Amino acid sequence: MVAWQLLSGLALAAIISLAAWRTGVLSRTGALAATALGTGAVTAGWEWALLLVVFFLSSSGLSMLASARKARRSESVLAKGGKRDAMQVLANGGIFVIAAVVAETTHSEVWTAAAIGSLAAAAADTWGTELGMLSRGDPWSLTERRRLPAGSSGAISSIGIVATVGGALFIAVIAALLGWNARVFTVAAIAGVFGAVLDTLLGAFVQAQWSCSHCGTKTERRLHSCGTLTDLVRGPAWVDNDTVNLLCTGVGAVAAVLLIS
Structure with missing residues (x-):
């Protein structure tokens, strides 16, 4: 049964990842990482895999929504384009899959909460980012107290805030x-x-x-879209958007554990 479930999970994850790669949602490395995570989720149980698939489809759909417009507004700021690579995939779903496997093995409500809290955080962040970039105006910077280009990290918009709450609730509802x-x-x-x-x-x-x-543009890119090498003006160089996303899902997991304990 375990071998059949593993093979079924691998096949299903590979099909979905291949389709995502063909449609430009994932890069090749992203598709490989998604296949690995999907297989791991199925190993934990089909309900875990379905929760991950729903997250992936909703996030991908929002990424594709008005993608050309979002790319034009954020290309000078974001370090990576629309195709999600392996680091992005693992940062969003890695903790979820690990916690799900442990939860299913130990039958622990604490680990269950950690897994779902982690994925809810990933959805909240993704929804907030993708829908926030559709806001008519530019987002407001928390540090510079002025408006910055769409996609700037640490900047907020009213649409993005509502979408953040919506993303977390969406995963919670699907889990229920x-x-x-x-x-x-x-x-x-x-x-x-x-x-x-x-x-x-x-x-x-x-x-x-x-x-x-x-x-003079502030950006996440080490080589700006205008072709100029950029200078580090804040934070450690290794703390990029993928690192922050991983911390986001980790905090979602830890917060869930603290709340349910």
Whole structure:
């Protein structure tokens, strides 16, 4: 049974990842990472895999929504394009899969909450970012107290805030529909929002920020879109957006554990 479940999970994850690669949602490394995570989720149980698939489909759909417009607005700021690579995939789903496997092995409600809280945080952050970039105006910077280009880390918009809460609630609702109890639902929703809020704060105050000496733009890119090498003006160079996203999901998991304990 375990071998059949593992092979079935591998096949299903590979099919979904291949489709995502063909449609430009994932890079090749991203597709490989997604296949590994999907297989791990199925090993934990089909309900875990379905929760991950729903997260992936919703996030991918939002990424594709008005993608050309979002790319134009954020290309000078974001370090990576629309295709998610392995680091992005693992940062969003790695903790979820590990916690899910442990939860299923130990039958622990604490680990269950950690897994769902982690994924709720990833959804909250993704929804807030993707829908926030569709806001008519530019987001407001928490550190510079002025408006910055869409996609800037640590900047917020009203649409992004609502979407953040919506993303966390979405995962919590799907978890409830899949059979997890109301306690887990409540904890996951709160932890998801908490993780995404921390993501914003880390993006505003800790994440590495670079400045283009040619045009003065603050960016996440080491080589700006204008072709100029940028200078580090804030934070450690290794604290990039993937690092912040990993911390976001980790905090979502820890917050869920603290709330349910």
